[in-house]
Structure formats: C-alpha cells, structure tokens
Amino acid sequence: MTELDLAQLQRRLAEFAAARGWEPYHTPKNLAVALSVEASELVEIFQWLTPEQSAGVMEDPRSAHRVADEVADVLAYLLQFSEVLGIDVLEVLAAKIDRNELRFPVPENKDRYSPE
Secondary structure (H helix, E strand, C coil): CCCHCCCCCCCCCHHHHHHHCHHHHCCCCHHHHHHHHHHHHHHHHHHCCCCCHEEECHHHHHHHHHHHHHHHHHHHHHHHHHHHHCCHHHHHHHHHHHHHHHHHHCCCCCCCCCCC
C-alpha cells in the first residue's frame, strides 16, 4: 500500500466532489453540518453500550466495519471543511497540543486525573 498524506486525500475528495458538481453545496456551513451528522452516526453505534462493550466494539466484524465507515466519513468531512476554509489540520492540531501542554501540565501525582 502506498503511503497517503492528508493533502493527497484532500485532493481526492475535492476531485470527487468536482466530478459530481457538488462544489456549490460544499460551503463551510453545509460541511460543518455534515460533519456533525457523521459524528452523531458514530456516537449512535456506542449509544447504549456498556463501557466494556464499547471497548470490544472492534472485535465484531460487523460493528468494526460500521465504526470504520463512520470514522472515514467524519475524517472526510473534516478534511473537506478544512480545505474549503484553508485550514492546515496538522498545523492547527500541533498548535492546539502545544497550548494544551501549557494549559494542562503533567501533575506531580500522575495517577490523579483532573480534566478541568
């Protein structure tokens, strides 16, 4: 399998949409809504599972396939949304991690969880 990068995937998604004449519908608002819908479909898979059941969801091929499809849909819409708005997802993620490392320093007692 060839190594893929986000830019290649964004181009493929843009070409896919362009070939079908979907660009007028790929507004930031519509893509944000579609992203939310797909994320909700991912949540739906886990909605009534116990923590133990949710931890094993990838062990069943049927549920694993559903989860993988929804993850792909969420990522596709996130990449399309970011492309339309000119957001470099890797750059903004790295910056967010940097801010979170400052905002949430490692506690002296690493066993203590404090999400604030």
